[in-house]
Amino acid sequence: MKKRPVDLVVISDVHLGTYGCHANELIKYLKSIKPKQIVLNGDIVDIWQFNKRFWPKSHMKVVKLLMELITKGVKVHYITGNHDEMLRKFSGFTLGSFHISNKMVLNLDGKKAWIFHGDVFDVTMQHSKWLAKLGAIGYDSLILLNSAVNFFYKKFGKEPVSMSKKIKNSVKSAVKFINDFETVAADIAIENAFDYVVCGHIHQPEIKQIQTEKGTVKYLNSGDWVENLTSLEYHKGQWKLYSYEEDILLKSFDMDVNDPVDILEKNELFQSIMNEFKEMNSPQIEHKL
Secondary structure (H helix, E strand, O other), X not given: OOOEEEEEEEEOOOOEOOOOOOHHHHHHHHXXXXXXXXXXXXXXXXXXXXXXXXXXXXXXXXXXXXXXXXHOOOEEEEEOOOOOHHHHHHOOOEEOOEEEEOEEEEEEOOEEEEEEOOHHHOHHHHHOHHHHHHHHHHHXXXXXXXXXXXXXXXXXXXXXXXXXXXXXXXOHHHHHHHHHHHHHHHHHHHHOOOOEEEEOOOOOOEEEEEEEOOEEEEEEEXXXXXXXXXXXXEEOOEEEEEEHHHOHHHHHOOOOOOOOOOOOOHHHHHHHHHHHHHHOOOHHHHHHO
């Protein structure tokens, strides 16, 4: 399969290490594109849920594919989120084409894109982190239950459903939270004269122009790889919201991505990651971690 060139790809909320992560689909997507730059916009690895000791080989393969891109000189910007917040102490770390930061501004064809994860706008994260973590456990449990329900739906020839999507789209407080999130992000971006504001966090893929009394800005959200399986792509001056579910060609293309689901203990997980770093011949990273 010929790889599709893309100037910039923004991926967020992969949540590696959880049952809901669609790692195999992400692998197929990464193998189908040839990006010049990748922004990993937070919650790529779900460090909050490492105590589950769940780490299939397919999740490790996502990490390995990203490392391979780095060794080839592809710029990879890792922006920290709330589920991988322990990486925030490494903000500013750079090795070759890899960089860790908490937020960034990219120049895209003379326009400024303000990129950050978005948890800074979440009141629950700021004042009741324990409640946010409890919600994350409940969300992952709901995804697991949803998978079981869809398994039986498929057996009876019915279309799959997303319980969490239905909840978010029907509960007024959830709809209000999403609208408020987008409005606050747009307001701050306009005040700082940014042309684009790019977020993740709320798992709600979107591209839209937002206008206020102070001006206009293009708001973009990359969605996630738990429910929506989406990313943002910027190529030749144009933004596009990529959806794996709508990519009929890629979904039907047979790639060798289905590794056996082996479970790694927590210490084995970190050892596996360290082995990948060693293969990159990067003793600096090993020391830093």
